[in-house]
Amino acid sequence: MKELRIVLNGSEDITYELLMNELPYLKSVMHETLRLATIVPRNIKVVVDDDVLPDGSPVRQGDIIVFSNWCMGRNRRVWGEDAALFVPERWLLDDEDGSEDIAHAKAKNTPMHGQGTSPFGKFKMENQFKFNSFNAGPRLCLGQTFATLEAMLTTVLLLQRLEFQLVPEQKTPTYRNAATLMMKNPPLVVVKSIRH
Template sequence: MVCKHPDIQEKIAQEVREATNLKDNSSIDELADNLTEETLSKMQYLVAALTETSRLYPAVPLNAKVCSSDDTWPDGFSVKKGDIVGYHAYGMGRMKYIWGDDAEEFRPERWLDENGLVQQESSFKLIVFSAGPRICVGKEFAYREMMIFSAVLLGSYILKLRDENKVANYRTKFTHHIDGGLYVQASPRFANASSLRRYMP
């Protein structure tokens, strides 16, 4: 998404540099060393962009739950104990009924209030981490991991798709996979940006 929307990529990079209070000639190591709880809490636009990406491309596109007891839903539909109820997080993230007429647009601003702070939606609306008593216990850890990795990459590198015309096709499995991978070129944002290899497994 940030490759397809370079203006958003730049906005995130600027926020990262401002939050860490680093100069443009700071190295990637200095940037990584300055990612604290305090600096990460200032990266509201980054959180919004990650949330918007998760809405459109949830890591787990399909999921299901087993009813532990008979129940009647608010709309009057009844389920029985043992019934399996499936839901399609990928499809729900694109439903105009839920998200409005711009549901298929990548727009991080939908997650920000008038002060530029992240406003969370109900987890039953944004179902990518499940909801209620079955919400993912690793949700906060996942956000921290995504934020740190994204801040280091976007704060230090300009990312572009190797082939801007190639369409990313997905293979639906338990988790979302891009068929054939997604090839991206990373160019140092500043002269002092060191090798990416140090941060890659």
């Protein structure tokens, strides 16, 4: 909410550029959510030609390779010791990491495109083979940008208009085993309007 208050400053003028470039923390939350709760928890590929995987393992034409995006998103060797934790900050660069334009805009207290500048630095996209919630290589999802934009816009509009509180003393949310990630015990919330 802090980022939305600062960047939007009460404005309802939400553009593509604002969503994709000026809300790095929200974008980080979206990517961290997909890292831990990827829509497709496991994937299957068929080897087209004999090849060697990056780790040196040979694969033969017709082999079936099954891998778990769910497990890869929690792999400590890939994501660090805190891989099982929800840490949106792992997707952010601070000013010292090279976001000079944002640092300059902050110093002058002027917006780049929107009403204000996010205090959270700059979004850093990971390699598609590390963050593979949208697949990778020639099979990279064509709708990745649209899906991110859609999720961010929906989140902004909901947070501007509604307040969410978890229902106390409910079952811990769990997932069902399926081709796409489904909730077994979804978290229950009370929703209240904050607009009059």
